[in-house]
């Protein structure tokens with residue numbers, strides 16, 4: 475089997491988790507890692523056994539053998555760095571949120587289409603077995619229609635104005651970082667809402683500490699969604715159907731189990747996950763690349779456009795400008 479040569483751009487927290495997941499992907503080689511710091515690149519390359527290391531992102535992109543780049547930098551850099559990778563004819567898997575607004579995402583997609591190169595948003599939840607199972611239940615209408623959804627994601631993050639979560643210049647705040655998951659849950663299960671209500675509490679740095687949203691759909695169906703970086707919340711998703719309630723247990727966006735409650739009782743469903751869950755999205759990218767695809771069949775351009783459009787709309791309602 476031909477090995478696909480991966481590179482990681484930006485060696486922060488998620489980069490380490492992705493590199494761990496990649497070890498579980500058949501046919502994947504962690505070929506290159508790039509950091510702004512040589513020491514960091516050396517340490518990361520040693521820990522994750524990368525073939526090559528670079529102390530500049532640009533230098534890594536100039537490597538002729540590198541095939542696909544995983545972008546793991548703060549949100550504000552995703553747009554420009556995706557374009558840069560595509561300019562260098564490298565396929566791209568870019569962390570969520572794909573970019574800061576819809577216009578940027580449109581530009582990235584247009585560029586990928588023009589260059590005929592693969593581009594995908596790293597919305598890893600899409601590829602997790604429990605999530606796929608829930609989507610299948612919805613599609614089969616086994617439990618009838620969805621009546622209501624509640625999804626939240628909250629944890630108390632230490633206030634540190636230098637770190638990306640509290641730093642507005644790095645795209646900080648709860649909505650773009652973790653609110654994206656409850657929104658993705660609503661979008662995947664109920665589709666595009668007819669109306670959006672949203673309120674937020676802001677930190678003095680200008681980032682949203684907490685955002686509360688209600689998405690309204692036809693027939694009075696609602697999704698209550700929230701994100702917080704100031705308090706612990708259950709971080710689960712509860713989907714109420716006509717004939718059952720499915721609970722994606724904490725933390726619902728990562729590998730987890732689910733509970734199915736019906737009048738007959740409660741069933742707990744477990745899912746087999748060998749690695750940390752980041753392997754699934756990487757495995758999918760490999761499959762797409764080997765099939766010569768330039769767009770994911772799962773995390774499509776349309777989905778990414780819908781997702782960023784919802785984030786833009788919520789931001790407009792709460793008055794969050796970057």
Ligand SMILES: NC(=O)c1ccc[n+]([C@@H]2O[C@H](COP(=O)([O-])OP(=O)(O)OC[C@H]3O[C@@H](n4cnc5c(N)ncnc54)[C@H](OP(=O)(O)O)[C@@H]3O)[C@@H](O)[C@H]2O)c1
Pocket residue numbers: 483484485486487488489508509510511514546547548549551569570571596598638644650651
């Ligand atoms: N899918 C998931 O489960 C998940 C989880 C967490 C985060 N994320 C996403 O991944 C992205 C990175 O998050 P993270 O938690 O890994 O962040 P992080 O720990 O702060 O790491 C970000 C990395 O980006 C690079 N970078 C480049 N320019 C930077 C700048 N001006 N300031 C700070 N860092 C800069 C740095 O790498 P070098 O110093 O090596 O150049 C840094 O280590 C975010 O967009 C986030 O939404 C996804």
